[in-house]
Amino acid sequence: MVKKNNPAIKSNYPVSAMDEKQSPGxxxxxxxxxxxxxxxxxGPLPLIALELAGLVLLALWWAHxxxxxxxxxxxxxxxxxxxxxxxxxxxxxxxxxxxxxxPGRAFYAExxxxxxxxxxxxxxxxxxxxxxxxxxxxxxALLPPVGVFLVARSLSHQxxxxxxxLFLGIAVFQAVLGLIQFGAGSxxxxxxxxxxxxxxxxGTYVNRNHLAGLLEMALPVVLALLIATxxxxxxxSHRRGGWRQRLLTWGSRQGSRSMLYAGMAxxxxxxxxxxxxxxxxLLAMVGLFLSxxxxxxxxxxxxxxGTVGVLTFAGAVLALEIGLAPIFKxxxxxxxxxxxxxxxxxxxxxxAIGEFFPFGSGSGSFAEVFQRFQPVDFLGGFVxxxxxxxxxxxxxxxLPAAVLIVATLLxxxxxxxxxxxxKQASKFYFIQIGAGVGLFxxxxxxxxxxxxxxxxxxxxxxxxxxxxxxPLKVPRRSQQKKxxxxxxxxxxxxxxxxxxxxxxxxxxx
Numbered sequence: 217m218v219k220k221n222n223p224a225i226k227s228n229y230p231v232s233a234m235d236e237k238q239s240p241g242x243x244x245x246x247x248x249x250x251x252x253x254x255x256x257x258x259g260p261l262p263l264i265a266l267e268l269a270g271l272v273l274l275a276l277w278w279a280h281x282x283x284x285x286x287x288x289x290x291x292x293x294x295x296x297x298x299x300x301x302x303x304x305x306x307x308x309x310x311x312x313x314x315x316x317x318x319p320g321r322a323f324y325a326e327x328x329x330x331x332x333x334x335x336x337x338x339x340x341x342x343x344x345x346x347x348x349x350x351x352x353x354x355x356x357a358l359l360p361p362v363g364v365f366l367v368a369r370s371l372s373h374q375x376x377x378x379x380x381x382l383f384l385g386i387a388v389f390q391a392v393l394g395l396i397q398f399g400a401g402s403x404x405x406x407x408x409x410x411x412x413x414x415x416x417x418x419g420t421y422v423n424r425n426h427l428a429g430l431l432e433m434a435l436p437v438v439l440a441l442l443i444a445t446x447x448x449x450x451x452x453s454h455r456r457g458g459w460r461q462r463l464l465t466w467g468s469r470q471g472s473r474s475m476l477y478a479g480m481a482x483x484x485x486x487x488x489x490x491x492x493x494x495x496x497x498l499l500a501m502v503g504l505f506l507s508x509x510x511x512x513x514x515x516x517x518x519x520x521x522g523t524v525g526v527l528t529f530a531g532a533v534l535a536l537e538i539g540l541a542p543i544f545k546x547x548x549x550x551x552x553x554x555x556x557x558x559x560x561x562x563x564x565x566x567x568a569i570g571e572f573f574p575f576g577s578g579s580g581s582f583a584e585v586f587q588r589f590q591p592v593d594f595l596g597g598f599v600x601x602x603x604x605x606x607x608x609x610x611x612x613x614x615l616p617a618a619v620l621i622v623a624t625l626l627x628x629x630x631x632x633x634x635x636x637x638x639k640q641a642s643k644f645y646f647i648q649i650g651a652g653v654g655l656f657x658x659x660x661x662x663x664x665x666x667x668x669x670x671x672x673x674x675x676x677x678x679x680x681x682x683x684x685x686x687p688l689k690v691p692r693r694s695q696q697k698k699x700x701x702x703x704x705x706x707x708x709x710x711x712x713x714x715x716x717x718x719x720x721x722x723x724x725x
Contacts, residue, residue, distance in 0.1 A: 238375075239276065240273065240276045240277065240280065240367045240370065240371065241367075241371055241375045241378070241379065243269065243272060243273060243276065243367075244273065244364065244367055244368070244371075244379060244679075245379060245382055246269070247266065247269045247273070247360070247364065247675065248379070248382055248383060248386060248675070248676075248679075249382075249386070250262075250265065250266070250269075251266060251360075251671060251672040251675045251676070252386060252390065252419070252420050252421070252430070252672040253420055254420070255420065255421065255422050256420065256421045256422070256426060256670050256671060256672035256673065257670070257671030257672045257675075258422055258670055258671060258672075262671070263357065263671055266360045266671050266675070267356045267357065267359050267360060269360060269363070270359030270360035270361075270362065270363040270364075271359060271363070272363075273360075273363030273364060273366070273367050274359065274362070274363045274366065276367065277363065277366040277367050277370055280370065281370075287366075287369060290623075290627050291369075291627070291685065293623075294620065294623055294624055294627060295362060295365070295366070297616075297620050297623075298358060298362065298620060299355075299358060299362060301579075301613065301616055301617070301620065302345075302351050302352075302354050302355035302358070302579040303355060304344075304616075305343060305344040305345040305351050305576075305578050305579055306343045306344075306345060306348055306351055306352070307343055307344070308341035308342060308343055309341060309342060309343065309344065310341060311325075311337055311338050311339075311340060311341060311342060312338070314341075314342045318344065318575055319571060319572055319573060319574070319575065320571045320572035320577060321346075323588070324346060325337070343578070344575055344576070344578055345577075345578025345579060345580075345581065346577050346578045346581045346584070346585065347578060347580065347581045347584060348578075350578070350579065350580030350581055350584075351578050351579040351580050351581070353580055354579035354580035354612075355579065357671065357674075360671060360674070360675050360678075361674040361675055361677065361678035362678070364675050364678040364679050364682065365678040365679070365681055365682045366682075367682070368678070368679050368681075368682025368683060368686070369682045369685060369686060371682075373642075373644045373686070376644070376647075376682075376683055376686065377643065377644055377647065379679070380437060380441075380647055380683065383434065383437070383676060383679065384434055384437060384438050384441075384480060386430075387430055387431055387433075387434035387438075387484055388434075388480050388483050388484060390419035390420065390421075390427060390430060390431070390487065391417075391419070391431060391483045391484050391486065391487025391488075392483060392487070393406065393417075393419045393420065394417025394418060394419045394427060394487045394490060394491060395417060395483075395486060395487060395490055397417050397418060397419075398415075398416065398417045398490045402414035402415060408420060410422060413492075415492070416490070416491050416492040416493070417487060417490040417491045417492075418491070419487075421670075421672075423670075424491040424492060424493050424496075425491070425493045425495060425496065425661075425665045425667070426665075426667055426670045426672075426673060427487070427491050427493075427496075428488055428491045428493035428495065428496025428497075428499075428661070429496070429658055429661055429665070429667035429670070429673050430672070430673055430676060431484050431487050431488045431491070431496065431500075432488065432496055432499045432500060432503060432654065432657045432658060432661065433654035433655070433657065433658050433673075433676055433677065433680060434484055434654065435481065435484050435485065435488070435500060435503050435504075435507075435654070435657075436503050436506070436507050436650040436651075436653035436654045436657070437647060437650040437651055437654055437680070438477055438480045438481045438484060438650075439477075439481055439503075439504075439507045439511070439650060440507070440511065440646040440647050440649055440650025440651075440653075441477045441643065441646065441647065441650070442474060442477035442478055442481060443507075443511040443646060444643045444646035444647075445473050445474045445477060445643075446474050485500060488500045495661055495664050495665065496661070499657045499660060499661055502657065502660070503653060503654075503657050506653050506656070507650070507653060510649055510653065511646070511649070557594060558603050558604075558664065560590075560591045560593075560594045561586075561590075561594075561599055561602055561603055561604075562602070562603075562604060562607060563591070564586060564589040564590050564591060564594075565586065565589070565602045565604070565607045565608065565611055566607070567589045568585060568586060568588070568589045568611050569607065569610050569611050571589075572585075572611060572614060573610075573614050573615065574614045574615035575614045575615070576610075576611060576612050576613040576614030576615075576616075576617060577611060577612050578612060579612050579613065580612065581612055582600070582601065582602060582608050582611060582612055583598070583599070583600040583601075585611070585612075586599055586602070586611075587599075601666040601669060602666070603664060603665055603666060604662070604663055604664065604665075604666075605662040605665075605666055605667070605668050605669065606621060606662065606663065608666070608669075609621060625659075628655065628659075628684075631652070631684060631685055632652060634688065635648055635649060635652060635684070635688070638688050640688065645688070647683060648683060648684055648686065648688075651680040651681075651683040651684040652684045654680055655677065655680050655681060655684060658673070658677055
């Protein structure tokens with residue numbers, strides 16, 4: 217019979233506690249693996265699965281909220297505003313107020329009166345959202361990225377770093393699959409039944425621009441790991457013997473990691489090129505330039521990498537920029553049916569914003585509302601997205617959406633100031649800066665596309681946002697003192713005393 221105070225039983229308790237702490241990270245990893253598999257979550261069943269996973273993540277975050285890293289007041293306000301705003305649009309309003317006081321509703325009120333009759337119209341209260349079920353669906357679609365962000369903010373640096381490796385592995389897999397698709401032809405089985413963009417790399421995505429969105433988020437992060445890994449051998453060689461030590465270090469495990477990260481960066485860059493997405497290729501060039509500028513000068517410059525290292529990295533970036541420029545020009549010359557159509561969509565969206573401002577038409581209502589404002593000569597077919605997420609949010613959300621957009625961008629740039637002032641040399645600090653650059657690239661890309669409406673890209677964007685906003689490690693004062701004064705005073709040991717009986721020579725008489 218085993219006693220209750222058996223130490224073997226007590227030793228199991230820390231293991232279960234550790235498993236409980238690891239469970240949010242494990243579920244987050246499962247979400248990462250599942251999100252891009254089925255058309256990047258852009259379908260009813262995959263989206264439902266992701267929404268259920270989002271609920272699980274929110275529940276885990278709430279259950280483990282005690283003792284976690286707290287969100288700032290600004291983060292709490294923004295997350296709460298993003299989650300509550302679609303629900304506020306579902307609050308019923310009196311029919312007369314709805315028809316006469318809310319901009320843009322008179323057209324629909326007249327149609328409802330003709331279809332239902334004045335009596336039926338006057339008896340039914342209606343929410344701000346023109347299509348309530350679409351607003352509900354839009355709110356449910358917010359659960360996965362919000363859950364991912366909150367859980368990412370609560371994890372440790374080590375857990376986040378492992379998830380970053382998984383994220384980069386997914387990006388490399390998508391890039392390799394895209395390269396195979398491009399080389400195998402338009403009828404290849406590797407296209408997985410995708411009938412769109414047959415001459416481009418798409419991975420498991422439907423749209424090549426959305427694959428480019430994933431890869432442009434991953435490129436600065438893998439470059440950050442590359443520079444962080446390369447910087448350590450250079451720093452060691454500077455202290456321990458110069459070029460000979462440097463060559464020996466390159467043959468070690470650290471050098472192997474550097475080569476691995478360099479290969480991953482090259483594969484991701486090639487994947488972006490063969491998506492033939494002009495915005496993706498242009499942003500790849502921007503990402504290379506920003507990564508060089510940030511990592512070469514902010515994170516050490518000559519002190520860490522030496523003049524030769526900085527010049528070598530600058531030359532590599534310049535060569536890549538020169539090589540990508542003609543590719544971008546070549547693809548820019550190709551006919552794109554959406555090139556002229558985007559401007560027509562933007563113009564129609566701006567007219568719709570003017571009619572529905574400041575309350576908006578309701579979350580998820582863009583496709584139905586835009587039909588009234590679609591130009592007559594537009595031959596691009598049914599338009600379901602504005603191809604500019606900011607304009608679409610302004611149309612469906614009005615002034616509250618504008619406030620949330622501006623507040624989010626201000627918080628993002630304020631976090632850049634915090635990260636920029638940090639003076640750390642840890643690998644996670646490099647990852648944070650790479651995540652910030654990747655977020656910036658997707659924020660630029662969403663000016664001409666709808667990447668943030670794709671569930672998989674929204675999830676990965678939220679993850680990088682959680683990494684970027686993760687609190688920086690503040691070294692303790694004792695550690696700072698050790699770094700400031702590494703040389704301690706040398707106290708030589710006291711000489712050994714000779715016993716009195718041994719002080720005279722017994723052989724001398």
